[in-house]
Amino acid sequence: MITDIEKNKKISSTWFKELRNQMVGSIEKIDGSKFEEKIWERKGGGGGLMSTLKGNIFEKVGVNISTVHGEFTEEFRKNMPGTDDNPSFWASGISVVAHMKNPKIAAAHFNTRYIVTASKSWFGGGCDLTPAIPEDEETNAFHSGLERTCNQHDHQYYPKFKKECDEYFFLKHRDEKRGIGGIFFDYLNTSNFEKDLNFIKDVGQFFANFVNSNTLRKKDIDYNEEDIEKLSHKRSRYVEFNLLYDRGTLFGLKTGGNIDAILMSMPPEAKWK
Numbered sequence: 001m002i003t004d005i006e007k008n009k010k011i012s013s014t015w016f017k018e019l020r021n022q023m024v025g026s027i028e029k030i031d032g033s034k035f036e037e038k039i040w041e042r043k044g045g046g047g048g049l050m051s052t053l054k055g056n057i058f059e060k061v062g063v064n065i066s067t068v069h070g071e072f073t074e075e076f077r078k079n080m081p082g083t084d085d086n087p088s089f090w091a092s093g094i095s096v097v098a099h100m101k102n103p104k105i106a107a108a109h110f111n112t113r114y115i116v117t118a119s120k121s122w123f124g125g126g127c128d129l130t131p132a133i134p135e136d137e138e139t140n141a142f143h144s145g146l147e148r149t150c151n152q153h154d155h156q157y158y159p160k161f162k163k164e165c166d167e168y169f170f171l172k173h174r175d176e177k178r179g180i181g182g183i184f185f186d187y188l189n190t191s192n193f194e195k196d197l198n199f200i201k202d203v204g205q206f207f208a209n210f211v212n213s214n215t216l217r218k219k220d221i222d223y224n225e226e227d228i229e230k231l232s233h234k235r236s237r238y239v240e241f242n243l244l245y246d247r248g249t250l251f252g253l254k255t256g257g258n259i260d261a262i263l264m265s266m267p268p269e270a271k272w273k
Contacts, residue, residue, distance in 0.1 A: 012114035013092040031055035040258040044070035059101040062264035067092040082120030090116040097265040103231035106131035124186040130179030132234040235270035
């Protein structure tokens with residue numbers, strides 16, 4: 001007999017695949033280039049599909065999905081709900097990072113995941129923008145779209161998750177934000193899986209649509225060498241955050257994930273002064 005949690009696992013992982021296929025197709029259409037795909041297997045159980053494109057508009061974009069299972073290490077399980085008596089886990093998710101060739105188009109990041117432990121299950125994730133050269137229209141469109149999306153589900157979500165994003169994507173050692181924020185959430189479980197999944201789907205759909213429309217609007221804007229320098233400098237902050245603070249990077253490394261997929265988020269080039 002298939003339990004509800006097994007059904008939820010299948011439904012969530014299927015959605016992540018659907019969103020992955022949609023994003024890969026739309027980005028290829030905009031850029032005119034093709035993704036390179038690599039299937040990988042995790043020694044402890046499961047695996048994923050890593051898709052990377054280095055194109056004409058998207059300098060480097062990765063769209064990764066994975067579904068893994070196994071047991072947390074003694075060190076890592078201390079921070080994971082539902083593992084007091086049993087270290088087993090199952091996790092499925094999608095991660096998207098787009099670094100643009102034009103410095104005037106913000107780098108975009110999105111991920112959502114569904115994690116199941118012995119006695120708990122939850123969704124986590126979010127999305128944010130990291131512009132090298134901030135633009136009001138881009139920032140306002142991103143945040144107003146996220147607010148509308150969140151309000152369709154719960155009017156508490158946007159202010160709560162925006163605050164969590166601002167606090168999370170912050171480089172403490174430099175006392176500065178990584179970008180212009182977005183939303184970030186973890187341990188989302190309202191005891192209504194369908195309700196939570198619909199929220200996850202809508203956030204993913206918003207992000208996919210925003211990347212498409214924002215890229216098409218700005219891809220032909222002129223830029224110069226000074227703009228490229230600003231981009232390279234901002235990318236150094238992106239690297240620092242992902243290596244020092246990013247939970248997804250830590251989770252992947254601590255659970256034996258694919259190193260190339262975990263570090264897919266890194267920009268193609270970065271500079272430090």
